[in-house]
Amino acid sequence: xxxxxxxxxxxxxxxxxxxxxxxxxxxxxxxxxxxxxxxxxxxxxxxxxxxxxxxxxxxxxxxxxxxxxxxxxxxxxxxxxxxxxxxxxxxxxxxxxxxxxxxxxxxxxxxxxxxxxxxxxxxxxxxxxxxxxxxxxxxxxxxxxxxxxxxxxxxxxxxxxxxx
Amino acid sequence: xxxxxxxxxxxxxxxxxxxxxxxxxxxxxxxxxxxxxxxxxxxxxxxxxxxxxxxxxxxxxxxxxxxxxxxxxx
Numbered sequence: 001x002x003x004x005x006x007x008x009x010x011x012x013x014x015x016x017x018x019x020x021x022x023x024x025x026x027x028x029x030x031x032x033x034x035x036x037x038x039x040x041x042x043x044x045x046x047x048x049x050x051x052x053x054x055x056x057x058x059x060x061x062x063x064x065x066x067x068x069x070x071x072x073x074x075x076x077x078x079x080x081x082x083x084x085x086x087x088x089x090x091x092x093x094x095x096x097x098x099x100x101x102x103x104x105x106x107x108x109x110x111x112x113x114x115x116x117x118x119x120x121x122x123x124x125x126x127x128x129x130x131x132x133x134x135x136x137x138x139x140x141x142x143x144x145x146x147x148x149x150x151x152x153x154x155x156x157x158x159x160x161x162x163x164x
Numbered sequence: 165x166x167x168x169x170x171x172x173x174x175x176x177x178x179x180x181x182x183x184x185x186x187x188x189x190x191x192x193x194x195x196x197x198x199x200x201x202x203x204x205x206x207x208x209x210x211x212x213x214x215x216x217x218x219x220x221x222x223x224x225x226x227x228x229x230x231x232x233x234x235x236x237x238x
Contacts, residue, residue: 033178036185037213
């Protein structure tokens with residue numbers, strides 16, 4: 001088999017669970033880098049990971065039902081995601097973004113934009129959306145589909161799977 | 165045939181590959197992309213991964229310091 005055929009069949013599927021700033025940067029860095037070298041890439045957002053693909057990028061009362069909306073406000077969205085260590089009430093992710101810009105490293109929002117341009121398949125977890133009272137309309141339009149475990153296994157079959 | 169230009173000498177992983185791939189995807193067949201990149205990972209991998217994805221690397225030329233110019237055709 002020649003190299004181009006090998007590359008054509010390569011696939012990476014990431015389960016984005018954490019929703020922490022640094023882990024999202026890791027997930028999107030791996031995803032965009034892999035897509036750029038010819039991998040098919042899927043990202044399955046579940047639980048905290050869903051915060052990365054919300055349409056409203058700041059804190060907002062997103063979701064259906066009082067508790068869900070309150071919880072949605074507390075969690076925030078991609079511009080509020082916390083650093084997994086030394087978060088300092090949300091100051092650190094902003095500081096980190098500033099350092100990334102200064103050192104010419106792609107910021108989290110730039111990585112998400114790149115993922116969209118590279119046609120990475122973005123999927124949202126049906127079950128965690130149900131708990132959090134979220135619908136597909138609460139997410140950016142590039143989210144391709146709302147799926148569960150069975151479909152994730154189907155779409156990721158034959159490739160590498162990663163939990164971040 | 166048109167030639168587009170891309171400077172990724174100040175970029176870091178993964179944006180070196182990502183920007184190249186995005187620019188290549190915007191070209192028509194037969195168009196060329198001239199990329200300025202640095203030695204190390206970008207020079208080792210951008211030409212190889214472009215070829216693997218079916219693009220043609222026309223030339224690789226050192227243009228001074230650790231900067232190289234590669235021309236890729238779609």
